[in-house]
Amino acid sequence: METAKTLVHYQAVQPSEFKGKDFLRGDEFNRQELEYLLKFAGELKRMQKNGQPYQPLKGKTLGMIFDKASTRTRVSFEVGMYQLGGMAMYLNGKELQLGRGEPISDTAKVLSRYVDAIMIRTFAHAGVEELAEHATIPIINGLTDLFHPCQALADLLTIQEQKGSLQGVKLAYVGDGNNVANSLVLAATLLGLDVRIATPAGYEMDQTILLQARQYADGSGGKLLATTDAELAVYGADVVYTDVWTSMGFEAENEARLKDFAAYQVNRALTNLASPEYIFMHCLPAHRGEEVTADVIDGPHSVVFEQAENRLHAQKAIMASLIE
The missing domain is CATH 3.40.50.1370 (Aspartate/ornithine carbamoyltransferase)
Known part of the structure; x- marks a missing residue:
């Protein structure tokens, strides 16, 4: 052995x-x-x-x-x-x-x-x-x-286990362009994934980090799309990923964020656009009814607890x- x-x-x-x-x-x-x-x-x-x-x-x-x-x-x-x-x-x-x-x-x-x-x-x-x-x-x-690099490594381990490979996997991240998104996009583009990130206007990823990720994608055979269109990002995706709309340290913005992110909820209507074999991921803790509906995070496509274990x-x- x-x-x-x-x-x-x-x-x-x-x-x-x-x-x-x-x-x-x-x-x-x-x-x-x-x-x-x-x-x-x-x-x-x-x-x-x-x-x-x-x-x-x-x-x-x-x-x-x-x-x-x-x-x-x-x-x-x-x-x-x-x-x-x-x-x-x-x-x-x-x-x-x-x-x-x-x-x-x-x-x-x-x-x-x-x-x-x-x-x-x-x-x-x-x-x-x-x-x-x-x-x-x-x-x-x-x-x-x-x-949040440790989360990103665990995320990629989970995708590799679930999909058998990372190269060319279509990963859609919907929500805040936060710390989780930054590390995930950098590592995913380095490893050749097809990354789509959909964020509301004003909540985009840091542009310097996005530029670096584009360079990684060019070198690895991966792809990177940054958009404000959640449906475009999720269409045909193998992985649908989201995070809380209000991260620690941003609690004072919570009321405004709930309004600004309302159209970015990961729900059944949005995930119906993904691949039939898609997996749903969330780094947790999750707020059911906000960034994701209960039927998605607790449904058959969800791997959030395997992801947490990893x-x-x-x-x-x-x-x-x-x-x-």
Whole structure:
């Protein structure tokens, strides 16, 4: 039987190429490296389901800094680190000296002497970049206002499992051009998917990120369409993806967003335009009756809980690759 160690024999990428690197956006790694991480995640998932222990991180510690509330990120990282043989330490950002004005650079240098990697879930992406600049250990972005790369890797693992391949898969994202969209579009275009993103006017993805994604699509054989037309994006899609209309940190805009996004609800009428074998994805938490109707998210095409589970396996691949 294959073990996770055998991955190095049939991949062009060597595990040593990951050691000590950061995972901040979702496109730090090239196509071959992302494909390696996806295969590694799939192998780790198979081993965990079969009760085969793989614990390369014995004696290693992950520091987890949280400035934002979390369910999936916290639990999946803690459980993942435990399954890999290490331990995870929860650090409430408000209770650290960071919350009393200590420079990020000092915190990075101190924690680099205590733990083997840091996962941080916070607001400003610039703060994570500064942390990575001054740390001597891997920094993993558990979510910022601009990017959510761990979610993107889990999403692509789910699509690969459900569709058998990624190349040419038609992925429609409908809703806010937010952090989830940014990382998903960057990674998906790197891997050759046909990506369509439909957002209301005024809620588009960052144009610099879109430009980078177009360049990735040109190099990978993928496609990228950015539009305000949800029906155009979903027509013939293999995957229909949405997220909440109001992300953490934007609660003051909720009333306006409910009006602006009303025509972008993923419902039965919209999904009828997709491929008959489409899958529905949502990074959760979901607000049934807002961005998606209950009959879609709880219906036979939905894979949202498989997608949520894959956060565990994708993040284990990231941690084992960056720390081991």
